[in-house]
Structure formats: structure tokens, C-alpha cells
Amino acid sequence: MALEHAILVSLAEREGSGYELTRRFDRSIGFFWRATHQQIYRVLKRMDEAGWVSSVHVPQEGKPDKKVYSVSAAGRVELERWIAEPGEPVEVRDELAVKIRGAAHGDLAALRAEVARHRDAHAERLALYRRLADKDFPEPGALSGTALHQYLVLRGGISAESGFVTWCTEVLDALEGR
């Protein structure tokens, strides 16, 4: 149950409305924990009831009003508790791996095309992460605090995506049957 906590982390960095959180989950923190606006609104409501966040109604001109959420004292306690709590290491769950495993029961050419598609998608993601790292953290050695933490998470994304690209390439080579 980490969406609550991902929202707490995001709101602790900066308060915001459900809509603004949705934008953030389309980028940054959402690269590592995706969520749709429906889910975010539902969970925000639950968190409000639990007292982890509080909201202020903010009227706007030319735009619809919004409800701005911020982390309460209880929310900060909960966030600290959760960060220290041991969790399960990520488990791989990869549809493509299942397809490769079943390659003998399908069309090899189609599967190769699929692997190439995944390789390209991961390469694009990797390029994006590298661009973000270069732009936002040009001097990694000098980082500390939240900027360092954000950089480290981005490094994890770069590591994961470059691993996928390498693996897809290896699979393609092996399936080419040259």
C-alpha cells in the first residue's frame, strides 16, 4: 500500500491539489509509482479522513476552484514510520519474458518485432532519464539532501532501463538465428 506514501512524499516536498498531483504522477515520482487521477482523488479522500492530510478550498479566477492538500502532523509521523518499515524487494513481472518463454508456441518473426518494439521503448525512456539527469543534476558529485535523493532515484531508472535495452538486444541477437 504505497500510493498513500508516494502522495505523502510528493505533498511533503510541496503541497498541491489532486490535479497537480496527477501532473506530478505523469512525471517525476510517477516514473517509479504510476497512478491515475481517479485513484489519486480516491486515496486523497481516504487520507483526509484518516487525518494524514488537510485541505484548503482555494477559489481561482478564470479556472475552476481547487482543493489544496498538505501533509498534517499525523501524516508526517506516518511517513517517517513507513520509511523505516521493512518492505518487500521488487519482484520482476514481465509479460515479455513470458512471451519469450513461450516462443516455441508462437510466431518467431512477430515475437522478434515485439522484442524490438520493447527495446526501442526502453531506449526512449532511458534517453529521457539521461536528459533529465543532465539538465537537473549537471554536477552529481556536489549534491546533497532532497536533490541527491531525487538524483539517486533517477539513477535507478537509468540502471533499470539500460538493463532492459541490453537484454532485449541480447534476445534479438539470439533469436535472429544468424
Added chain:
Amino acid sequence: MALEHAILVSLAEREGSGYELTRRFDRSIGFFWRATHQQIYRVLKRMDEAGWVSSVHVPQEGKPDKKVYSVSAAGRVELERWIAEPGEPVEVRDELAVKIRGAAHGDLAALRAEVARHRDAHAERLALYRRLADKDFPEPGALSGTALHQYLVLRGGISAESGFVTWCTEVLDALEGR
């Protein structure tokens, strides 16, 4: 919706009961698509109704009887269709990344311990995959067919787990504050 297809792949390799499938999902194919027995029984029932598999009641001595499932013609068609169908590339969803991102709002020492725990778990998983690769595929260059496909999937696991280990180590170094 890939559990159906993971089961089809597994049953296409060898027929088996729900219980036997559960054992397989504790190893091999389950390393890349985990499932519990409850889920497997439920999905097998649905697949039977859909005509993708057929079952035979097999009486046993000294053990409870079992229902052995095998892939039907319709199931083989469905499996081939699914393998050729484009799917979504895996998305990273990592609780640990969220915790690191929120490090400023928690206890750093506890977080370091948590990262070290994850590093150890991934290192263990990596060692297991390497052991399996050495044992089952001692001559990777000579592989073809299903054995090659199984090896390639295992290579993906090795790549992913070694990526995690490297990343955790990098994070620990950066958070040591030396």
C-alpha cells in the same frame, strides 16, 4: 491479463494439475510472473469454461486424486495470438525508490539499513539465477528451441537483479555521507 497466458505456456511445455502448476509458479516461470494457488485454481476454472484447456480426473493411490489440465486446440490458437499481440513494456514500480525519494522526511540510518537489506535480497536472487544458469545451461552457445528461450529469460532475471544490486550499492555509497 497475462496469468492465463503464463499458464498456457507452462501447460504447453507439460500438462499438469493446479497443484503442479503452483509448484512451477514457485520456481521457473514464477520468477517472472508470480501467482498463488488460489489465483491459479480460479483462472484454470475460467480457462476451462472458455475452452482453452481441458481436464482429466486422475485417481491416485496414497494421495488425493488430481485434475490434470492440458492445452486444447483453442488454447494453442489463443497462445499464438497473444504472443504476436503487442503489449506494454514493463514499468518500474519500486517502493524502495519512493522511500529514497522521501529520505529527507525519515530516519536516514533506518533507510540505509533498508537499502542494504534489499541489496542482500537481490544479491541472493542473483546468485540463485546464476546457479540455475550454470547447472541447466552450461553451454549457452549451443542452445536452441525451448532451452534457448528459457535461458534467455533467465538472462533477463540475471540482468535485472544485478542492476538492482549495483544500484543499491550506489545508493548506500551516496547516503553513507563519507
Added chain:
DNA sequence: GTCTGCATGTAACTGGTTACATGATTAT
């Protein structure tokens, strides 16, 4: 007598996705 393995299931719940719904403002 207690635990492990074999074997199959039901029921309740949680988390996440997809579709539907509304309505104003601004840019093309």
C-alpha cells in the same frame, strides 16, 4: 502427536483500470 506434502477449493477484501460525467477558459 505434530509437521510436511499432496490436493482442491471458497470468501472477503484491497488496489488498480476503464469508462462515464460535467463544465468553464484559452489557444489554434
Added chain:
DNA sequence: ATAATCATGTAACCAGTTACATGCAGAC
């Protein structure tokens, strides 16, 4: 005109987890 952005939600559904339930055989 039409699409995109801002803003918030409901409802139905699907997938997956946890807990509960049964019962025999064989090993320690």
C-alpha cells in the same frame, strides 16, 4: 468550430492477496 488545459469526481469492473476450510498419508 475544435481541441487542450484546468479541475473534480462516480461507478463498474478486473486482478491479486489474505484468510479460511478440508482431509489423507507418511515421516520424525
